[in-house]
Amino acid sequence: MNSPMQTALGDDFAKLPPALRAHYRHGTTRDSGWLDIAFPAAMRPWLRLLHRLGALVPRGGQRIATTVDKRVAGERQFWQRTIRFADGESIRFDSIWEPGDNGTLIEYVNPVLGLQMLPYVVGDQLHYRGIRFVARFGGWRLPIPEWLVLGHTTIIERALDERRFAMDFRLTHPLFGELFRYSGEFITQIGDD
Numbered sequence: 001m002n003s004p005m006q007t008a009l010g011d012d013f014a015k016l017p018p019a020l021r022a023h024y025r026h027g028t029t030r031d032s033g034w035l036d037i038a039f040p041a042a043m044r045p046w047l048r049l050l051h052r053l054g055a056l057v058p059r060g061g062q063r064i065a066t067t068v069d070k071r072v073a074g075e076r077q078f079w080q081r082t083i084r085f086a087d088g089e090s091i092r093f094d095s096i097w098e099p100g101d102n103g104t105l106i107e108y109v110n111p112v113l114g115l116q117m118l119p120y121v122v123g124d125q126l127h128y129r130g131i132r133f134v135a136r137f138g139g140w141r142l143p144i145p146e147w148l149v150l151g152h153t154t155i156i157e158r159a160l161d162e163r164r165f166a167m168d169f170r171l172t173h174p175l176f177g178e179l180f181r182y183s184g185e186f187i188t189q190i191g192d193d
Helices: 004-015 018-023 041-052
Strands: 028-038 061-073 076-084 090-099 105-108 113-122 125-137 140-144 152-159 164-173 177-190
Touching: 004 076, 004 090, 004 105, 004 113, 018 028, 018 152, 018 164, 018 177, 041 177, 061 177, 105 125, 113 152
Parallel strands: none
Antiparallel strands: 028 061, 028 177, 061 076, 076 090, 090 105, 105 113, 113 125, 125 140, 125 152, 152 164, 164 177
């Protein structure tokens, strides 16, 4: 069995450094590390609404302790992100990844709403670009242009050594600029399959 990322990348998965292969492997893993989360103050009400729908987080900060637990069941990968702020507040952000068409992935933040992304390898880095948002109704998917909702999604991940990696996620709207960013460093621990 493959993880959704292995399916999307095909033979290119083997080109990734060991830290990124471990991060996206089939089975059970935990990423431990920290995130910097930043967004314009005017985004906070929108982020609160989006968080209620299952997407993103409505609070920023620097070097926020974060764990990401992942497990694969069939063709789906379940992500459970726990972000622990210094004042004791914890925020969960969960999603489900599924393979899409033509080497894409869809990350669903609830049973209806998802983001379709195209991952690809550049040198020893993993890049993603958002294709569109989708609304799923049964077996039917309604495409929603990125610019209509939050803007264009980009993600870049790179290995720091054999076990650690850095990631940078950005949402940039063509009219309003960067609306959300989180970036950080993690180490992956492999659990039981």
